[in-house]
Amino acid sequence: MKVFVSSDMEGTAGVVAWEQCRAPDPEYQYYRGLLQEEVNAAIEGAEAAGATGFLVNDSHSTMANLRPDALAGRARYLSGRHKPLYMMQGLDASFDAVFFVSYHGSMSSEGATLSHTYNPAAISEVRLNGVVAGESGINALVALGHGVPVALITGDATTLAEAQPFCPGIQGAVVKSSVSRFAADSLHPLEAREVIRQAARTAIERLEEAEPPRIALPATLTVRFRNADLAEMATWIEGVVRNDRLAVRMTDDDPVRLYRRFVTVVMLTRGIAE
Numbered sequence: 111m112k113v114f115v116s117s118d119m120e121g122t123a124g125v126v127a128w129e130q131c132r133a134p135d136p137e138y139q140y141y142r143g144l145l146q147e148e149v150n151a152a153i154e155g156a157e158a159a160g161a162t163g164f165l166v167n168d169s170h171s172t173m174a175n176l177r178p179d180a181l182a183g184r185a186r187y188l189s190g191r192h193k194p195l196y197m198m199q200g201l202d203a204s205f206d207a208v209f210f211v212s213y214h215g216s217m218s219s220e221g222a223t224l225s226h227t228y229n230p231a232a233i234s235e236v237r238l239n240g241v242v243a244g245e246s247g248i249n250a251l252v253a254l255g256h257g258v259p260v261a262l263i264t265g266d267a268t269t270l271a272e273a274q275p276f277c278p279g280i281q282g283a284v285v286k287s288s289v290s291r292f293a294a295d296s297l298h299p300l301e302a303r304e305v306i307r308q309a310a311r312t313a314i315e316r317l318e319e320a321e322p323p324r325i326a327l328p329a330t331l332t333v334r335f336r337n338a339d340l341a342e343m344a345t346w347i348e349g350v351v352r353n354d355r356l357a358v359r360m361t362d363d364d365p366v367r368l369y370r371r372f373v374t375v376v377m378l379t380r381g382i383a384e
């Protein structure tokens with residue numbers, strides 16, 4: 111039983127500011143420790159239900175936020191920049207379940223702490239087959255491509271709600287209640303870890319009932335930008351067409367290819383995002 115863990119950071123209990131999530135701010139060293147413990151709680155919960163193999167793909171910022179020797183479950187650690195499949199690098203059909211740990215609400219959601227969809231400076235909304243998608247829905251395309259269920263997500267209530275349309279039967283560990291983009295009422299870290307451990311355990315125990323992401327193919331991603339220049343630039347990529355002044359769309363019957371095209375849009379538009 112192998113579990114693929116994609117770890118972000120903004121969904122960790124107690125985290126409410128960008129500075130807490132980025133070096134060199136001194137606070138970052140503290141908050142990365144809280145993230146590490148939440149990742150470990152997810153692994154330990156899965157272990158308690160019989161999972162034995164773990165790959166943690168660090169998916170936040172420089173993608174090197176965790177301490178390899180402090181990872182539970184003797185997990186393998188996939189870290190560092192420039193990964194072709196970005197937040198989903200390393201997943202293949204040999205895995206039995208995907209966990210999204212410390213995820214966050216999408217840019218267009220309401221009252222979700224540190225909400226964004228890949229790039230808050232460029233992207234204002236993403237829809238997948240017409241439904242607003244956070245990073246969980248977009249990343250679920252890769253899980254669908256490999257036929258692996260997304261079994262667990264941790265973060266605030268919005269994070270869970272945005273994953274549910276795409277990930278049938280997903281278990282949620284809600285560790286904080288967002289007040290605004292920059293405020294949240296968080297569980298005590300020890301309590302948050304307990305909630306995550308329980309949800310991870312349940313996710314693996316009920317894996318037989320789980321199914322791969324429910325996303326009709328061919329799938330269409332519609333990406334709305336903060337200005338028209340960003341939308342125009344995105345159309346330089348083959349397969350990306352203009353939808354309206356601020357939005358583009360892309361359609362593909364291969365979900366992994368669609369995800370890669372989306373990642374290419376993210377990478378390219380980073381160059382002119384303010």
Ligand SMILES: [Zn+2]
Binds near residue numbers: 118120170171
């Ligand atoms: Zn992040």
